[in-house]
Amino acid sequence: MRKETTPGSSSPPDLGVLREDPRRAIDEDGIFCLICGGRFRQLTNTHLASHGITSGDYKERFGYNPGRALMAFALRRAYAERAIRVGLAAHIRLRPVVNEPELRRRGGVRPIALEERLTRRDLQLKTGLRRPQLVAE
Ligand SMILES: [Zn+2]
Numbered sequence: 001m002r003k004e005t006t007p008g009s010s011s012p013p014d015l016g017v018l019r020e021d022p023r024r025a026i027d028e029d030g031i032f033c034l035i036c037g038g039r040f041r042q043l044t045n046t047h048l049a050s051h052g053i054t055s056g057d058y059k060e061r062f063g064y065n066p067g068r069a070l071m072a073f074a075l076r077r078a079y080a081e082r083a084i085r086v087g088l089a090a091h092i093r094l095r096p097v098v099n100e101p102e103l104r105r106r107g108g109v110r111p112i113a114l115e116e117r118l119t120r121r122d123l124q125l126k127t128g129l130r131r132p133q134l135v136a137e
């Protein structure tokens with residue numbers, strides 16, 4: 001591809017070109033600051049604050065979507081994958097029977113306990129919804 005986007009290259013970006021299509025300022029390995037031309041893995045709030053601007057202002061000023069992540073694609077993916085891992089881990093750790101007393105009281109693993117089945121059967125018999133059946137087998 002183009003030599004000037006090689007990571008570690010010291011050739012300054014053409015900010016005019018990048019500002020015409022700010023998507024070009026972000027690639028796999030880095031992002032160019034459209035204010036100072038610096039290249040970073042991500043444009044931190046700290047860096048943007050050094051320009052006296054917030055990330056929201058920055059996106060608005062240069063025409064990025066509000067949800068645009070101001071970081072290298074590779075870094076964005078890494079964050080997204082980590083978020084998924086963390087989310088799954090949290091989900092696995094969350095055991096309803098531990099956190100919900102009502103479930104624990106009912107025995108947790110058996111949503112319908114014997115007692116409840118018997119109570120339901122009695123109710124059905126009482127209300128005539130089901131005829132009594134011979135228990136002997
Ligand atoms: Zn900058």
